[in-house]
Amino acid sequence: MYKIILLIDFAEEYSKSLLKGITRYSREHGPWVFCRMPLYYRETIGIDGILKWAQEWEADGIIGQLYNDRNIGKFVEAGIPVIAQDFNERFTEIPNITGAHREAGAMAADYFLKKGFKNFAFYGFRDIVWSRERGEGFEQRIRGMSYPVHFFEHLTDRSSELWYYKPSALSQWLQSLPKPVAIMACDDRQGQHITEACRHSGIRIPEEVAVLGVDNDELICELSDPPLSSIVQNAEKGGYDAARLLDHMIRHGVHDFYDIIVNPLQVITRQSTDIYATHDDYIASTLKFIHQNVDRNLQVDEVVRQVPLSRRALEKRFQDITGYPIYKYIFNLRMEKFTRKLLETDQTVFEIALDMGLSDSKNIARQFRQAKGCTPIEYRSRMKK
Numbered sequence: 001m002y003k004i005i006l007l008i009d010f011a012e013e014y015s016k017s018l019l020k021g022i023t024r025y026s027r028e029h030g031p032w033v034f035c036r037m038p039l040y041y042r043e044t045i046g047i048d049g050i051l052k053w054a055q056e057w058e059a060d061g062i063i064g065q066l067y068n069d070r071n072i073g074k075f076v077e078a079g080i081p082v083i084a085q086d087f088n089e090r091f092t093e094i095p096n097i098t099g100a101h102r103e104a105g106a107m108a109a110d111y112f113l114k115k116g117f118k119n120f121a122f123y124g125f126r127d128i129v130w131s132r133e134r135g136e137g138f139e140q141r142i143r144g145m146s147y148p149v150h151f152f153e154h155l156t157d158r159s160s161e162l163w164y165y166k167p168s169a170l171s172q173w174l175q176s177l178p179k180p181v182a183i184m185a186c187d188d189r190q191g192q193h194i195t196e197a198c199r200h201s202g203i204r205i206p207e208e209v210a211v212l213g214v215d216n217d218e219l220i221c222e223l224s225d226p227p228l229s230s231i232v233q234n235a236e237k238g239g240y241d242a243a244r245l246l247d248h249m250i251r252h253g254v255h256d257f258y259d260i261i262v263n264p265l266q267v268i269t270r271q272s273t274d275i276y277a278t279h280d281d282y283i284a285s286t287l288k289f290i291h292q293n294v295d296r297n298l299q300v301d302e303v304v305r306q307v308p309l310s311r312r313a314l315e316k317r318f319q320d321i322t323g324y325p326i327y328k329y330i331f332n333l334r335m336e337k338f339t340r341k342l343l344e345t346d347q348t349v350f351e352i353a354l355d356m357g358l359s360d361s362k363n364i365a366r367q368f369r370q371a372k373g374c375t376p377i378e379y380r381s382r383m384k385k
Contacts, residue, residue: 001030001031001032001033002026002030002032002033002060002061002247002250003032003033003035003057003058003059003060004026004032004033004034004035004059004060004061004062004063004246005034005035005037005050005053005054005057005059005061005062005063005064006019006022006034006035006036006037006062006063006064007037007039007041007042007050007062007063007064007065007066008036008039008063008064008065008085009039009065010036012215012217013215013216013217013218013219013220014215014217014233014235015085015235017233017235017236017238017239018085018097018235018236018238018239018242019239020236020239021235021236021237021238021239021240021241021242021243022063022239022240022242022243023239024236024239024240025239025240025243025244025247026243029243029244029247035057035059037050037053037064039065041053042064042065042066042067042069046069046071047066047069047071047072047074047075048071048074050062051074051075051078051080054075054078054080055078055080059080060080060081060250061080061081061082061083061246061249061250062075062080062081062082062083063082063083063085063097063242063243063246064082064083064084064085065084065085065087066082066084066087066091067087067088068087068088068089068091072084072091072093072094073093075094075254076093076094076254076255079253079254080254081246081249081250081254082094082254083095083096083097083242083245083246083249083257083260084096084097085097086098086129086130087128087129088127088128088129089129090129090259094254094257095245095249095257095258095259095260096259096260097238097239097242097259097260097262098129098130098259098260098261098262099130099233099261099262099263099264100261100262100263100264101129101130101132101133101134101137102133102134102136102137102140103137103263103264104134104137104214104231104233104264105122105133105134105135105136105137105138105139105140105141105184106137106138106140106141107231107264107266107267108134108138108184108212108214108231108267109137109138109141109142109184110141111212111267111273112182112184112210112212112273113141113142113145114322114323115182115210115273115275115276115277116276116277116278116321116322117180117181117182117210117277118147118277119147119150119177119178119179119180119181119182120138120142120147120148120149120150120181120182120183120184121149121150121151121152121177121181121182121183121184122134122135122138122139122149122150122151122152122153122183122184122185122186123151123152123153123170123183123184123185123186123190123191123193123194124153124154124185124186124187124190125153125154125186126153126154128186130186130187131153131186131187134184134186134214135151135153135184135186138184139151150173150177150181152170152173167196167197167200170193170194170197171197171200171201174194174197174198174201174203174209175201175203177209179208179209180206180207180208180209180210180275180277181208181209181210182210182212182273182277183209183210183211183212184211184212184214185211185212185213185214186214187213187214187215188213188214188215188216188217188220188221188224188228188230189213189217189220190213191211191212191213191214191220191221191224191228191230191272192213192220192223192224192228194209194211195211195224195225195226195228195272196224196225198211199225205226205271205272206226206271206272206273206274206275207275210229210272210273210275210277211228211229211272211273212228212229212230212231212267212272212273213228213229213230213231214230214231214233214264215230215231215232215233216230216231216232216233216268217230221268221270224272226270226271226272227270227271227272228270228272229267229268229269229270229271229272229273229274230267230268230270231264231265231266231267231268232264232265232266232267232268232340232343233262233263233264233265234262234263234264234265234383235262237262237263237383238260238261238262241260242260245257245258245260265339265343265383266336266339266340267336268340269291269336274288274291275287275288276321276322278321280317280321282307282308282309282314282317283317283318283321283322285306285307286303286306286307286314286318286326287322289303289306290303290326290329290330290333291333294330294333294334294337294356295337295355295356295357296356296357297356297357297358297359298330300326300327300330303326303330304326314326331367331371334356334364335367335368335371335372337356338352338356338364338368338376339368339372339379341355341356342376342379342380343380343383349361349364349365349376349377
């Protein structure tokens, strides 16, 4: 039976998802015993104090937020397997639970490009790896389409300052941006900074500023006004993989390791981006109707009836602006909603189909396979293990 120290921020949704994966692995391959060490221990007793505690408790391993402490090598010297939930930069002496951050940035860029935006911005931190790389991935994809990206990047020295920002400076930057503008925030907390600053400055969301965060922390996303769209990351799988690596290091030694990569899964659309950047009122009205009614068995004929255009005229304008036929846009949005329910709930395919107003679960399972290349059950299993 392994004794594992967890030095993690248990209030964060991302960390909670990591813990779900860790505990799932321990149930399958344990049992493991956990010591949930408060984060302030890192600040008050430092690496030496944590190491002393680990040795007295006879810990077999540690997973934690160690914030690039230069003394991390002491754990390696002591032979205690440690996996870092990376922060400022990745460690080289020990493995990191890190992310495919550039891929997340590219996903955000593709999401906004498909919505027809031509003005783009990024809000984050230049001296933190997960923010910097998300900004790089976002900019690379946007510049590949010949559009510039405006940046507002903080410098921060301490983790405790991540919550802090200067509303006046942020508001001035937001007001200076060309509109409508699509903004990727490096995470959900910074995304909420954007929505707060816009509210204070009278900038309309999403009509003038559309903002997208990362991590899909539902408490923060729903606290935002309006609710914040966000990129879901496969953190539970990351936790499971981290526990498997820790098990391997305990058995085979602290020098046999690799980084754990948490991949972005999909964008969860909420009101902060629920718009298409078009000046065509008919298309804007059509898109709004589709998004409001996609949770039922929506048909193209119903969409056509919402605007005073012939089906042929509407479909041509819709295709020209969005790049998709109406039926394909509905299909893609439906698959996004279906995938979200598949990953976030334990509902069966039949139950999810009923929730979405679809009576034929076999048909949506067939459509899902066409879109993803595997069955819904296979996809759920693959994303969780």
